[in-house]
Amino acid sequence: MKTNFATAEASSPLFFKTTRSACAVALLISLAACGGGGGGGGGGFAGFPAAGGKPASDPPAASTPVTFSGTAASGLPLVGTVTVKDAKGVTKTVALVDGNYNIDVSGMTAPFVFRAEGTVGGERTVIHSAATAADTNGTINITPLTDLVVANIAGRLAEQYFDGGEFASLTADESKPNPTA
Numbered sequence: 208m209k210t211n212f213a214t215a216e217a218s219s220p221l222f223f224k225t226t227r228s229a230c231a232v233a234l235l236i237s238l239a240a241c242g243g244g245g246g247g248g249g250g251g252f253a254g255f256p257a258a259g260g261k262p263a264s265d266p267p268a269a270s271t272p273v274t275f276s277g278t279a280a281s282g283l284p285l286v287g288t289v290t291v292k293d294a295k296g297v298t299k300t301v302a303l304v305d306g307n308y309n310i311d312v313s314g315m316t317a318p319f320v321f322r323a324e325g326t327v328g329g330e331r332t333v334i335h336s337a338a339t340a341a342d343t344n345g346t347i348n349i350t351p352l353t354d355l356v357v358a359n360i361a362g363r364l365a366e367q368y369f370d371g372g373e374f375a376s377l378t379a380d381e382s383k384p385n386p387t388a
Contacts, residue, residue: 275342276309279323279349281332287325289349294318296372312343320357320369323349335365 279285284306292298293315301310303325312319317340324333336353337360338345354365361368 272311273313273315273343274309274311275319275321275338275345275347276307277336277346277348278306279303279308279325279334280306281327281334281351283327285323285325285327285332285334285349287323287332290322290324291315291319292322292369292372317343321347321349322366322369333366335369 275291279287279289285303286306288300288302289308289310290298290300291310291312293312295316297315299310299312299315301308303323308323317338319338321336321338322333323335324331326332334349334351334354335357336347336349337357338347357365357368
């Protein structure tokens with residue numbers, strides 16, 4: 208079926224909402240395939256278990272350090288920093304080491320939005336990702352693909368979502384594919 212984007216039907220809000228939902232489902236399916244491998248983290252995506260495991264229902268007890276680790280890359284590892292912002296607007300920043308980070312978010316309130324900024328191949332790069340309480344002590348990678356997922360969840364640019372700080376209600380359910388879309 209060919210779509211003529213000049214027609215009123217192809218430019219309707221429903222068409223774009225459906226297209227955006229379909230793209231989100233495709234992204235989530237692609238990301239689910241990236242879940243395993245490497246140490247720690249449980250292998251799932253955004254709190255969803257890999258291969259029949261159970262997602263964490265609550266973050267670890269307060270006496271246990273709560274951390275996130277991962278890689279920030281856009282083709283090549285990013286050279287710069289990662290900033291995590293919690294639901295209350297509290298931020299913490301760490302330097303990237305060979306594109307990798309490990310950040311302690313003990314005392315911070317889920318959900319979290321991440322911003323990696325710096326340079327890749329001499330070009331300034333800013334990309335984002337997100338995590339819920341179910342993701343604590345796991346791996347949260349920050350890539351152009353996760354930036355698109357955050358933008359889709361927010362309904363606006365990921366950078367505006369991070370800067371605005373209105374993500375206190377972000378849940379793992381928002382990342383689930385919608386079978387009716």
